[in-house]
Amino acid sequence: MRIAIVVPPWFKVPPDGYGGIEVLVSLWADGLVDKGHEVTLFTVADSVTKADKFTVFDKEMKSYLDDAPSNFLNIAVTHSLASYIEISRGGYDIIHDNTWKEGLCSTAFMDIPVVHTLHSAFDEGNKGFYSLFKNYPGIHFVTISNYQQTCFPDLNYSATVYNGVNFPKYPFSEEKEDFFFYIGRFNDGKAPHLACEVAERLGVKLVLAGKLNEKAERSYFDQYIKPHLSDKIKFIGEVGQWSKEKMEMFSRGKAYLYPIQWDEPFGITMAEAMACGTPVVTFKRGSAPEVVAHGETGFVVETMDEFVDAVRHVNEIDPRKCRERTERMFTARTMVDGYERVYLEVLNSK
Numbered sequence: 311m312r313i314a315i316v317v318p319p320w321f322k323v324p325p326d327g328y329g330g331i332e333v334l335v336s337l338w339a340d341g342l343v344d345k346g347h348e349v350t351l352f353t354v355a356d357s358v359t360k361a362d363k364f365t366v367f368d369k370e371m372k373s374y375l376d377d378a379p380s381n382f383l384n385i386a387v388t389h390s391l392a393s394y395i396e397i398s399r400g401g402y403d404i405i406h407d408n409t410w411k412e413g414l415c416s417t418a419f420m421d422i423p424v425v426h427t428l429h430s431a432f433d434e435g436n437k438g439f440y441s442l443f444k445n446y447p448g449i450h451f452v453t454i455s456n457y458q459q460t461c462f463p464d465l466n467y468s469a470t471v472y473n474g475v476n477f478p479k480y481p482f483s484e485e486k487e488d489f490f491f492y493i494g495r496f497n498d499g500k501a502p503h504l505a506c507e508v509a510e511r512l513g514v515k516l517v518l519a520g521k522l523n524e525k526a527e528r529s530y531f532d533q534y535i536k537p538h539l540s541d542k543i544k545f546i547g548e549v550g551q552w553s554k555e556k557m558e559m560f561s562r563g564k565a566y567l568y569p570i571q572w573d574e575p576f577g578i579t580m581a582e583a584m585a586c587g588t589p590v591v592t593f594k595r596g597s598a599p600e601v602v603a604h605g606e607t608g609f610v611v612e613t614m615d616e617f618v619d620a621v622r623h624v625n626e627i628d629p630r631k632c633r634e635r636t637e638r639m640f641t642a643r644t645m646v647d648g649y650e651r652v653y654l655e656v657l658n659s660k
Contacts (some may be wrong), residue, residue, distance in 0.1 A: 311653060314402045315361070316352040318409050319371045319389040319430065323357035325551055330578055331408055331429050332357075333551060334473055334645070341646030347372045347640045350400070352393040366392045376524045386412045394420065404653050411439055413530060417449060423656050424449045425649075430573050431596070432461040440465060450656050452649075454576040455597035461573070468652050472600075473578045474645030477637060480585035483561040489515040490621070492562040493549070493556070494579055496520050496535065499572035502646075506538035508567060508618055514542070516567070517559060521548040561586035565608070567625040568592040569592055569617060577601055581640040584608070587629030591620045601640070607632040 317323060317335050324336035335351070340360045342349050355368040366389045374385045378497040390409055394416035397405060407413040407426045417424040426449055430436065442476035443449055443465060450468040453459050459467055492505045502518055509516035518535065522528050531545075539545060549556040560566070566583035573596035580590045580601045591609035592598045608627060609620035 311351075311657075312348045312401065312403045313342060313406060313653065314350050314393075314397045314400065314404070315406045316390070316393050316397075316409055316413055319354050319367050319385060320375055321354075321372055321619075322370050323351060323353050323359055324551060325370075333578070335408055337371045337474060337476055337642040338646045338649055341642055342650065345646070345650065350402075352389075352396070360364065364393060364396050372523060383412075386410070390416050397422070404657060406649070414439075414443070414449070418443075418446075420448070423660065424454055424639055425652055425656060426450070427452045427454065427471075428458055428575065431573055432458070437462055437566035450652070452652055455600050456652040457556045457573070457597045457600060458575050468656060469648065470643060471652065473576050473581065473583055474640050474642040475578065475581050475636065477585060477641040477643075479557075480582060480636075481557055481561045482585075482587045482629070482633050484587060485562075486564045486588070486629075487562045489517055489612055490565050490567050491517040491519070492567050492626060493519040493559065493561050496522060496531045496566070498530065499570065499574075503534040503538065503572040504569035504571075504614070504617075506535065506543055507614070508569070508621055509543055510538065511618055514621075516543045516557075517563070518543070518545045519547065519549050519556070519559065557586070560588055563588055565621065567592045567621065567628075568598075570595050570598065572596070574598065581609075581636050583642075584632035585636040589624045589627035589629075589632055591617060591624065593617070603631075603635060607635050614649065 321332045323332045325332045339349050339351050343360040350364055351359050351361040352364045354370055355365040370384050374382050390412040402422055405422050405424045407417055407424055451465045452468055453470045454473050456470050492502045494500050522531055560583050566588055568590055570593055576597050582591050584607050590602045594610045594612050599610050602608040602610050611617050611620050
């Protein structure tokens with residue numbers, strides 16, 4: 311099978327730090343090559359992959375994420391349009407698009423079957439855009455949780471394929487140290503300030519990690535996180551994707567505190583924590599009940615009081631159950647197999 315995989319130009323594949331989509335694409339592009347498929351990755355030049363590459367920009371374009379909208383859109387559309395012009399000449403069997411709206415604007419005019427993974431949530435603006443693809447047979451949508459499909463049931467869905475992690479890279483530990491942690495973006499939706507409030511209420515240690523590249527992230531951090539920093543609540547900055555620091559945090563922390571205030575479509579960090587044998591405490595939003603088995607690999611709660619109480623009981627969670635759930639449901643291998651099945655079903659339905 312000849313497969314074109316298109317990703318945005320903001321981060322290289324795989325990323326050094328933040329870059330959720332790029333981590334996943336790295337795993338399934340390499341995995342598909344290992345299974346004998348001919349794969350071309352449409353990315354930036356400093357990406358590292360077993361697949362062939364087509365590039366427009368030499369380096370990560372993440373600095374434009376905080377630039378004027380006209381400059382941001384110019385980068386996004388230039389990368390997307392150049393990629394799809396090249397794809398139209400290349401004799402591909404199938405396209406797997408992982409961009410946002412700019413990619414779908416190009417795929418709508420392609421004769422090649424398109425699989426589009428919905429990496430983001432359906433807000434009202436997104437629903438207006440995606441409604442243009444109702445009853446559109448040429449684009450086959452894949453969700454990263456079953457919850458996503460309930461938010462907008464009118465698209466041509468092919469399957470749910472859960473995000474996966476490079477399972478062997480995650481160290482398992484039953485021995486936990488005296489701290490909790492949060493890793494992720496700093497914004498109202500992820501709400502790490504609530505993790506700080508929980509830590510203060512319980513008088514426990516909390517380690518915070520994540521990027522502060524964008525203006526909105528820095529503003530949120532200054533207003534909502536800085537007032538909580540103390541000898542018990544510490545911010546260590548962004549950690550590398552496979553860094554020793556990150557792996558020790560995931561494997562040695564008592565629990566991952568993930569107090570989301572939005573309907574997250576998946577939440578890969580929850581799977582990462584469980585892979586290391588570490589329970590997750592999160593709110594019942596979006597896909598959280600699909601990822602975390604309540605009472606078995608963590609706690610999925612509805613109120614702050616329940617969240618605080620759940621943190622008190624994390625020692626009751628068996629680390630082996632956490633590890634087993636990720637190995638069964640959220641590995642790179644299961645993800646690659648899932649996408650391969652989607653491609654074959656799409657091609658067989660032509």
